[in-house]
Amino acid sequence: MSVSRETERLAAYAGLLRKWNPAINLIAPSTIAQIEARHIADSLHLAEIAETAEDNWVDLGSGGGLPGIVVAIMRPDLDLTLVESDRxxxxxxxxxxRELALPRAKVLCNRxxxxxxxxxxxxxxxxxAPLPQLMAYVERHLSPSGTAWLMKGRNWQAEVSQARDDWKFDLKTHQSATDPDAAILEITGIRHA
Known part of the structure; x- marks a missing residue:
């Protein structure tokens, strides 16, 4: 797929977020103006970091599709499942x-x-969710050799410290492309402490 097709799909996706957000609140209304510069840019950074990821990908609590839909656009070779309980x-x-023509991605409407x-x-x-709670979800659905790619805000270091009370895991951090205090956590080897 050419870069222009990906760019086209990302622009179409941003348009869908703007169209649907007033009715469903997919992202915070105060951040609508930052869809491309913050929300999509963050998700593109994740897709770039995880460029060697293989097999299947599950996006938990997909909400408006960030980062799941962006990953699906950038990695059409992956089977992607978006999990979202809100109908x-x-x-x-x-x-x-459907509108973005991403046939290898599907939605599961479940908790x-x-x-x-x-x-x-x-x-x-x-x-x-906070990392200590999120780890239980991840551990439940991640294969033993799998990788979790968790996008965390400014409190990520405190959350990692709290999560280590109950979990052991290998951690590699990637500074956020849009917020120097935020990070993408690359987590492997998850097991109970």
């Missing part, structure tokens, strides 16, 4: 996948904790 947001995601184990090679999450 209206799941409907948005299904519509977006993360009630889903059968997904055994994902890669899991992403953004603005879903």
């Amino acid at each position: 209206r947001k799941a409907a948005f995601l299904r519509n977006a996948l 993360i904790e009630t889903l059968d184990r997904l055994d994902a090679a890669n899991i992403s999450a953004r603005a879903l």
